[in-house]
């Protein structure tokens with residue numbers, strides 16, 4: 093009789109796993125009981141290592157002493173097996189020997205730098221993005237890092253904001269799926285595995301909606317907009333098990349996020365039942381004084397702690413004030429205990445109490461330092477992130493047997509400028525990073541002659557290099573240009589009022605175009621740029637973002653057709669800065685324009701088209717895909733039924749290729765107005781040339797939900813449209829009705 097044994101086994105497993113679970117909770121409480129108020133404040137205190145800063149550094153010659161006195165719970169910008177081991181040894185000299193947590197901005201790679209997150213988002217390839225985060229975690233954890241301050245999941249509709257490079261673009265549906273993939277990638281099989289790092293969903297919340305796209309600026313929006321557009325990726329990250337959150341610099345509707353109890357207590361720890369801990373952004377606790385929200389650091393500590401900010405990054409407000417605030421009854425001891433419990437729990441789950449040095453292994457660090465598989469994965473991710481914006485007259489791909497290629501532009505031989513913001517510089521980068529020149533050289537045949545001219549600098553007015561570039565171009569069969577932004581032109585504190593090609597790069601392109609030779613322009617950037625003359629006059633354009641360590645190889649794979657570009661824009665590209673904010677999921681308004689000639693409609697500009705340069709979801713292929721009409725399983729569905737939408741996709745061109753088939757809906761009438769389109773699904777479909785395939789989507793009533801004016805997440809019966817296409821502005825449509 094198998095049953096009794098099986099039952100005993102289940103009971104025993106449950107008992108031990110419960111015992112194991114209770115053990116961590118009990119172990120946390122057993123430590124908490126021993127702690128003084130100062131030691132508790134210490135766990136809530138995070139310092140930067142004085143050797144590298146990602147914010148305004150406070151000189152503090154007492155750092156080492158404070159670690160030994162148990163006044164520091166975590167450090168950021170401290171990496172490397174040796175350095176983290178040394179610092180951990182200091183922490184173990186403290187009375188209770190509580191180990192430090194080491195946090196680091198491993199946003200898109202550590203030793204192997206991956207494409208910037210906005211570029212990866214253009215791949216719409218969730219598995220590849222998860223793998224990218226996984227590899228970053230493997231390399232960072234081998235270098236002593238326990239915790240990455242990523243994924244950044246801020247939705248943004250404003251490319252003037254430099255940090256769009258760090259996120260997943262403008263759409264909450266795509267952004268939520270990417271948030272989940274990245275959290276899973278970073279955290280892997282779970283805490284305690286030495287290749288898993290704690291994720292940190294940031295910046296909570298709505299930091300990407302800064303007025304004017306100016307970094308750190310105020311954010312003011314309806315709570316409905318907050319819930320509908322900016323919170324979904326955070327909710328997805330929390331549901332995916334993100335270990336931590338980071339609150340944001342901005343004030344939201346007049347209350348700084350760091351001191352915002354609605355965000356941190358009511359939503360995150362309340363409605364979403366988040367069990368991890370919240371770290372402030374760099375100095376954001378103390379910066380509430382500048383906000384005019386508190387009068388001094390003591391009030392700042394009180395406000396932030398009471399609002400649910402568990403750890404203070406670099407403002408020293410907690411360590412200097414919390415004990416006194418508790419004694420004065422201005423912060424309850426239960427508030428401090430809850431924060432410390434959350435922090436200690438993560439340290440136990442990471443196994444740091446059992447072995448504080450488990451991540452500081454020089455041997456593992458060496459193993460992961462030059463991992464060839466990671467470079468292969470990076471090249472794969474990079475080529476999947478390249479967007480083909482235009483390809484007239486099949487200018488691309490270029491034949492490997494081309495006799496003479498002129499490679500022109502300030503990025504052709506660039507190395508570190510391929511890494512982008514939030515990356516790391518290593519001593520061997522000049523050999524390790526693959527430039528465009530390197531990539532092309534390893535791709536073309538020995539008979540191909542490669543000519544090079546920088547042509548101009550990235551950002552000055554000198555045209556002295558034009559003559560040489562023109563000379564090279566005249567000798568070539570095809571001109572390949574690489575222009576764009578240097579790696580520090582997008583990122584934190586890099587908001588720009590003008591997002592054109594810097595310097596005289598566009599003039600150089602015009603000079604190349606004037607030679608009459610076929611010109612291919614590749615644009616490196618951390619954000620959507622404006623380059624209308626190029627877009628209107630040059631036959632072929634690739635958006636090559638900042639693609640990381642293997643950039644040149646990935647670009648060569650695409651240039652010569654070894655990889656057929658498949659990426660799609662995760663953000664709208666505006667015609668001018670004057671159009672911003674511009675995004676695909678806008679409301680129709682009472683006067684919707686249907687063309688640029690409509691004047692008294694949808695607040696059209698009298699001096700500019702209504703439409704962007706490139707739409708959300710745009711991206712071409714070397715082949716062409718044709719979409720059949722859509723067929724629906726029913727024209728009417730009940731809330732308990734599913735709707736099946738089918739269409740046939742055909743590869744009608746001469747290259748095998750992958751298409752990202754996008755599904756949008758529109759709720760035609762609602763108790764609040766609804767966007768003209770909302771992304772609700774996508775499928776990446778690979779077809780050999782000439783092949784056709786049926787593509788099917790299943791919708792349920794949950795796909796039709798939205799936040800009404802009471803912030804209820806509801807659906808409403810009524811008429812809907814459904815769209816399927818290869819870009820938000822090129823779709824086939826069908827209609828259906830939802831009934832009770």
Ligand code: GLC
Nearest residue numbers: 146147197241294373374584
């Ligand atoms: C920075 C950034 C944040 C980063 C933190 C630590 O100011 O806003 O994204 O994680 O400080 O470097």
